[in-house]
Amino acid sequence: MRELADIRVTIVGLGLMGGSLAGALYGQCRAVVGVARRAETIETALARGLVDRGTTDLADGVREADVVIMATPVRVILRLLAEIGPLLPAGCLLMDLGSTKAHIVAEMARLPDHIQPLGGHPMCGKEVSGIEAADPTIYHGCTFILTPLPRTSEAALVLGHALAEAVGACPLVLEPERQDYLVATVSHLPYLLACALVGTADATTSADTAMWEIVAGGFRDTSRVAGSDVTMMVDILLTNRGEVLKALETYQAQLGDLARLVEAGDEEELRTVLSAIREERLRMFR
Amino acid sequence: MRELADIRVTIVGLGLMGGSLAGALYGQCRAVVGVARRAETIETALARGLVDRGTTDLADGVREADVVIMATPVRVILRLLAEIGPLLPAGCLLMDLGSTKAHIVAEMARLPDHIQPLGGHPMCGKEVSGIEAADPTIYHGCTFILTPLPRTSEAALVLGHALAEAVGACPLVLEPERQDYLVATVSHLPYLLACALVGTADATTSADTAMWEIVAGGFRDTSRVAGSDVTMMVDILLTNRGEVLKALETYQAQLGDLARLVEAGDEEELRTVLSAIREERLRMFR
Numbered sequence: 001m002r003e004l005a006d007i008r009v010t011i012v013g014l015g016l017m018g019g020s021l022a023g024a025l026y027g028q029c030r031a032v033v034g035v036a037r038r039a040e041t042i043e044t045a046l047a048r049g050l051v052d053r054g055t056t057d058l059a060d061g062v063r064e065a066d067v068v069i070m071a072t073p074v075r076v077i078l079r080l081l082a083e084i085g086p087l088l089p090a091g092c093l094l095m096d097l098g099s100t101k102a103h104i105v106a107e108m109a110r111l112p113d114h115i116q117p118l119g120g121h122p123m124c125g126k127e128v129s130g131i132e133a134a135d136p137t138i139y140h141g142c143t144f145i146l147t148p149l150p151r152t153s154e155a156a157l158v159l160g161h162a163l164a165e166a167v168g169a170c171p172l173v174l175e176p177e178r179q180d181y182l183v184a185t186v187s188h189l190p191y192l193l194a195c196a197l198v199g200t201a202d203a204t205t206s207a208d209t210a211m212w213e214i215v216a217g218g219f220r221d222t223s224r225v226a227g228s229d230v231t232m233m234v235d236i237l238l239t240n241r242g243e244v245l246k247a248l249e250t251y252q253a254q255l256g257d258l259a260r261l262v263e264a265g266d267e268e269e270l271r272t273v274l275s276a277i278r279e280e281r282l283r284m285f286r
Numbered sequence: 287m288r289e290l291a292d293i294r295v296t297i298v299g300l301g302l303m304g305g306s307l308a309g310a311l312y313g314q315c316r317a318v319v320g321v322a323r324r325a326e327t328i329e330t331a332l333a334r335g336l337v338d339r340g341t342t343d344l345a346d347g348v349r350e351a352d353v354v355i356m357a358t359p360v361r362v363i364l365r366l367l368a369e370i371g372p373l374l375p376a377g378c379l380l381m382d383l384g385s386t387k388a389h390i391v392a393e394m395a396r397l398p399d400h401i402q403p404l405g406g407h408p409m410c411g412k413e414v415s416g417i418e419a420a421d422p423t424i425y426h427g428c429t430f431i432l433t434p435l436p437r438t439s440e441a442a443l444v445l446g447h448a449l450a451e452a453v454g455a456c457p458l459v460l461e462p463e464r465q466d467y468l469v470a471t472v473s474h475l476p477y478l479l480a481c482a483l484v485g486t487a488d489a490t491t492s493a494d495t496a497m498w499e500i501v502a503g504g505f506r507d508t509s510r511v512a513g514s515d516v517t518m519m520v521d522i523l524l525t526n527r528g529e530v531l532k533a534l535e536t537y538q539a540q541l542g543d544l545a546r547l548v549e550a551g552d553e554e555e556l557r558t559v560l561s562a563i564r565e566e567r568l569r570m571f572r
Contacts, residue, residue: 123500123502124502124503125502125503125504142502143499143500143502145500170499172496172499172500174496178494178496181491181494182491182494182496182497182500183500185486185487185490185491185497186487186491186497186500186501186502186504186505187502187504187505189483189486190483190504190505190507190508190509191504192541192544192545192548193479193482193483193508193541194508194567195540195544195560195563196479196537196540196541196544197475197476197479197537198563198566198567198570199540199543199544199559199563199566200471200475200533200536200537200540201471201472201566201570202562202563202566203536203540204471204533204536205467205468205471205472206566206570208464208467208468210458210460210464210468211468211471211472212570213429213456213458214409214429214431214458214468214469214472215472215570215571216409216410216411216428216429216472216473217410217411218411218472218473218476218477218510218511219472219473219476220570220571221476221507221508221510221511222476222479222480222507222508222510222511223476223567223570224504224507224508225504225507225508226563226564226567227564227567227568227571228564230557230560230561230564231557233560234553234556234557234560237548237556238548238551238553238556241548241549241551244548245545245548245549247486247490248541248545248548250486250489250490251482251483251486251541252538252541252542252545254481254482254485254486254489255478255479255482255534255537255538256538257485258478258481258482258485259478259531259534259538262478262523262524262527262530262531262534263527263531265524265527267520267524270520270523270524271516271517271520273485274481274516274519274520275516276488277481277484277485277488277512278512278513278514278516280484280485280487280488280492281480281484281509281512281513282513284484284487284492284498284501284506284509285501285506285513
């Protein structure tokens with residue numbers, strides 16, 4: 001395996017995730033090149049010391065890359081995968097940071113043979129977006145899911161691990177379908193229920209000015225991810241629709257059960273159910 | 287109005303909220319007395335410097351109090367209200383920290399005439415409980431809802447304001463029904479939906495060991511309040527049942543709308559709705 005210090009990495013998309021990744025790799029690789037649509041984004045990335053070089057020209061940015069990492073919304077990744085192949089040098093490792101993996105890995109399977117594809121999904125983020133919000137430390141301690149294809153070489157997977165570890169993350173290899181199933185509940189469902197909570201307040205209590213004085217920590221935390229980037233989330237929901245809908249169905253049933261217990265005033269059962277849930281929550285985040 | 291420094295305050299219930307309040311008032315009043323069921327709780331409160339004196343005897347604890355603040359679960363407050371009247375000296379201000387107010391204020395209206403009742407609800411907390419978790423700073427910057435009764439004197443309300451401000455909170459006077467309506471959406475609903483989220487993971491993904499490696503910030507924040515004290519929450523849900531059920535109904539409709547948009551793959555409408563929600567979330571926590 002080549003040393004990280006010998007490797008030229010190109011990151012396509014310099015938003016929160018791509019800009020942060022660039023900054024986390026900056027100085028550890030032979031070069032970190034950023035590709036963005038807007039020249040101002042590149043100026044910001046250069047000024048903040050996140051990249052060695054930047055360009056708005058995809059072909060120019062990836063021409064000499066040993067590793068290319070696509071850090072755009074999922075459906076932009078899918079479009080890039082259809083066109084990027086001929087632009088990449090032989091043996092190039094092509095990764096992505098998309099939150100859903102089955103569609104992306106299926107598209108990666110159609111890449112030209114001279115490319116080593118590897119799906120990636122770091123389990124971190126913020127409810128802010130853009131290069132201004134980039135923070136090279138956001139990968140520290142997070143799990144970085146890797147979804148190799150049957151054609152992915154051992155060396156490419158080892159390099160993927162090394163890149164994840166270089167930014168402070170813990171790599172975890174998963175099958176794409178298993179990752180999509182898990183992430184639907186762990187990440188996409190919390191987004192939708194945070195949105196429904198904000199929608200509820202918007203439809204009712206937010207007309208009362210006192211609401212704005214009393215929104216407390218519980219509401220703030222439970223609704224936080226409703227502030228996530230909409231373009232990113234729409235792509236995620238539409239490319240993981242089946243798993244998201246199944247998770248939603250289970251969730252609605254769970255909530256319906258709780259509502260029935262409250263309505264019935266069934267104190268004993270309510271206490272039993274809520275205690276079990278509390279124990280489970282404590283077990284999850286000990 | 288009497289100066290805070292002349293006032294003897296007794297806090298009944300030395301859990302997270304009562305212990306924190308005692309610690310926040312300690313040194314600012316003539317005396318802070320704690321009443322708890324268990325002698326060990328009082329020992330801890332004394333050792334941590336949260337109270338001047340402690341007792342397990344309610345009558346002893348409140349006999350000389352100028353202010354008594356009930357910091358127990360809501361239904362314990364309701365039981366205390368039925369028996370505490372004859373134990374209190376004339377002119378005593380009797381407050382509480384309960385999360386629901388209509389039932390409590392109705393019960394307060396039946397207190398003997400020599401008592402000044404005032405409902406209270408500080409909009410803060412943590413998902414841990416007990417005197418060990420007490421933190422005198424948790425009231426800093428929070429809104430402290432006050433629900434006076436028609437019989438509450440101006441002087442008693444002014445003293446309630448002074449106590450809230452003394453612990454760093456911002457007092458806000460609300461009618462009990464209005465507070466219960468608002469808090470159902472702002473506080474009780476987030477609890478139930480966090481519980482349903484944990485219940486969903488428990489019923490599905492948590493059987494997969496990888497789930498435990500990938501639970502990320504979104505899930506952690508959205509589910510945080512599911513770790514709240516169950517006895518406290520059962521009392522809250524059962525004494526604010528009507529408002530909680532109405533908020534749940536609106537929430538289920540909101541979530542159902544989002545689910546239908548995802549199912550239909552209606553990208554344009556999904557983007558419109560999620561963008562409006564994101565804007566609303568940003569407006570709430572600017």
